Amino acid sequence: MTILVTGGAGFIGSAVIRLAVSRGLSVVNLDALTYAASLENVASVASSPLYAFEHADIRDRAALERIFAAHQPDAVMHLAAESHVDRSIDGPSDFIETNINGTFNLLEAARKYWVGKGKPDDFRFHHISTDEVYGSLPADPSVKFTEETRYDPRSPYSASKAAADHLVRAWHETYGLPVVLTNCSNNYGPYHFPEKLIPLMIIKALAGEPLPVYGDGSNVRDWLYVDDHADALLTVLRRGETGRSYNIGGNSERTNLELVTVLCAVLDELRPSGQSHASLIRFVEDRPGHDARYAIDVSRIAGELGWRPSVTLDEGLRRTVEWYLDNESWWRPLLARKGAGERLGTKV
Numbered sequence: 640m641t642i643l644v645t646g647g648a649g650f651i652g653s654a655v656i657r658l659a660v661s662r663g664l665s666v667v668n669l670d671a672l673t674y675a676a677s678l679e680n681v682a683s684v685a686s687s688p689l690y691a692f693e694h695a696d697i698r699d700r701a702a703l704e705r706i707f708a709a710h711q712p713d714a715v716m717h718l719a720a721e722s723h724v725d726r727s728i729d730g731p732s733d734f735i736e737t738n739i740n741g742t743f744n745l746l747e748a749a750r751k752y753w754v755g756k757g758k759p760d761d762f763r764f765h766h767i768s769t770d771e772v773y774g775s776l777p778a779d780p781s782v783k784f785t786e787e788t789r790y791d792p793r794s795p796y797s798a799s800k801a802a803a804d805h806l807v808r809a810w811h812e813t814y815g816l817p818v819v820l821t822n823c824s825n826n827y828g829p830y831h832f833p834e835k836l837i838p839l840m841i842i843k844a845l846a847g848e849p850l851p852v853y854g855d856g857s858n859v860r861d862w863l864y865v866d867d868h869a870d871a872l873l874t875v876l877r878r879g880e881t882g883r884s885y886n887i888g889g890n891s892e893r894t895n896l897e898l899v900t901v902l903c904a905v906l907d908e909l910r911p912s913g914q915s916h917a918s919l920i921r922f923v924e925d926r927p928g929h930d931a932r933y934a935i936d937v938s939r940i941a942g943e944l945g946w947r948p949s950v951t952l953d954e955g956l957r958r959t960v961e962w963y964l965d966n967e968s969w970w971r972p973l974l975a976r977k978g979a980g981e982r983l984g985t986k987v
């Protein structure tokens with residue numbers, strides 16, 4: 640089986656590629672190599688005969704058509720996207736161009752290819768999306784996002800992902816393209832670009848710099864270890880029902896303040912610095928439109944496909960801190976990229 644993975648030089652796409660190759664699947668990594676990408680993320684599989692790389696942009700339809708024709712994939716896993724909410728607040732246009740127009744291009748290129756092959760039933764277009772399309776939940780822990788939750792995106796990022804989800808469903812209903820969709824909660828783990836909360840906090844704490852926590856730190860996220868997400872995605876690709884959506888989450892809700900406090904405790908143990916790293920925590924002006932709470936009901940993927948997260952949050956956070964301690968040569972050069980480590984998302 641050959642899978643065309645878009646965004647495979649990013650955080651989650653690279654985890655999917657490493658896992659797929661380890662399971663004997665052929666992968667074509669299509670990536671535009673934006674600021675968020677690093678080919679080092681896939682260095683461990685780059686020399687495998689199961690791996691190929693195509694430097695291309697999903698906004699370039701001709702390039703997509705050439706790549707489909709050249710590699711004859713059995714499935715597409717579409718992860719390429721602009722993914723940082725704060726950047727979407729400062730500059731939404733890239734999010735519209737890549738996440739909406741790029742997805743449209745990819746759907747059209749996939750449809751042309753699929754029709755040309757005689758519309759095989761077993762072809763799959765797997766669109767990877769976010770729980771942020773559902774908006775924000777109240778504090779009541781019994782209320783979670785299900786696949787039936789009404790879409791209510793509230794940031795340019797989540798609105799662009801919601802639009803893409805609608806396009807993918809429309810291509811299934813209208814043209815019969817065999818699609819599956821997944822909406823996942825916040826991921827964390829190795830190779831996470833240092834602008835996102837967890838790596839940012841680890842790197843700032845190591846430097847003894849203030850740890851900026853938005854608002855009062857009470858926003859709740861449901862965290863999932865990235866390799867568990869990759870496993871869920873390959874499960875849905877293989878066994879998910881065509882035309883169906885699956886929510887993916889970690890059953891691990893924490894406030895941002897709780898999360899940063901745990902990271903500090905792990906760092907206190909692994910890299911003691913005289914004073915607790917938690918003393919570096921500072922509350923800063925909140926993100927505009929900051930969603931209060933996300934939580935995923937995983938009943939569908941658990942009940943229908945038997946998937947469950949395997950890494951607890953405490954174990955995953957420890958592994959992640961250890962990875963950042965051991966891999967400074969990966970993250971240090973990325974700090975020089977535009978905007979990395981800076982406060983973004985305030986230009987309203």
Ligand SMILES: NC(=O)c1ccc[n+]([C@@H]2O[C@H](COP(=O)([O-])OP(=O)(O)OC[C@H]3O[C@@H](n4cnc5c(N)ncnc54)[C@H](O)[C@@H]3O)[C@@H](O)[C@H]2O)c1
Binds near residue numbers: 647649720
């Ligand atoms: N990170 C999360 O917690 C999370 C949670 C749920 C869903 N998602 C979704 O998963 C996907 C991957 O997220 P991530 O965190 O790995 O993102 P990322 O920013 O780390 O990686 C995105 C990748 O897409 C590539 N890309 C961007 N624009 C492109 C374009 N026009 N053409 C080709 N490639 C392009 C980048 O170069 C990069 O390698 C996204 O679709 C995101 O919406 C992410």
